[in-house]
Amino acid sequence: MPFGWEPRARDFPRRNRLIAGISLGVVVVEAATRSGSLITARLAGEFGRLVFAVPGSPLDPRCEGTNGLLKDGAMIVTTPHDVVEALRPLTEPDLFRPRPATAPIERSKPLSTPPDDAERDHIVEALGPTPVEIDDIVRHTGLSISAVHSVLLELDMAGRLHRHPGGLVSISMLD
Structure with missing residues (x-):
């Protein structure tokens, strides 16, 4: 949003979708049952991103959302190391290293002919x-x-x- 934009509740879901989309994973530290963080976590899961949650006391209403995420399959996080280890395969330098160039494939005919x-x-x-x-x-x-x-x-x-x-x-x- 432009500078000086007054935050509105209806803008947050779009922001949550952007955060979920550009992230490799989302960590939810604390979330009540109805929380924007849970929307972000749901979207991250739909986008195939990793979803992490920090467990909390079952008696604390501020932890109902994170504990629910854990019950639904989110990865448990107790230290930053847990997140780093889970993301390591996604960030290995080998995944982004350019492959050596191969000789072009010679074709006897074009892939498709232009329409007449x-x-x-x-x-x-x-x-x-x-x-x-x-x-x-x-x-x-x-x-x-x-x-x-x-x-x-x-x-x-x-x-x-x-x-x-x-x-x-x-x-x-x-x-």
Whole structure:
């Protein structure tokens, strides 16, 4: 948010989602039953991140959330070393070391041939002012997905294609 932005409760879930998404893991130290930290932990789990929790007294209401996370499978944390050891496989330098270059694979024919004029016309005819899924165009025309995407890219670059939410496309009827 811009500087001077007044924090609002409705902005926190978006912040929690960003934190969960950019993290390798999330550590929850203390959380009541209804806590934003639990939202972050849930999102982290959905994103495939590690979720850690520090156990607390079962009599302390501020620990109900963390103890619940532990019951649901979060990794127990009692020292920072626990987190470092759990994250070590994810941060090994070997994972990020560039691999040696290999010789390019020689191909006798190209992976795909560019669509010809008849195929282009067939794809354009399959488009209309009503948004459709690209998969429907592939099924309707019987052409390869690479040919359909190639023509859609050409139409898009020419300003003749409209892209709609959900991956739908339609053609501009200005002609």
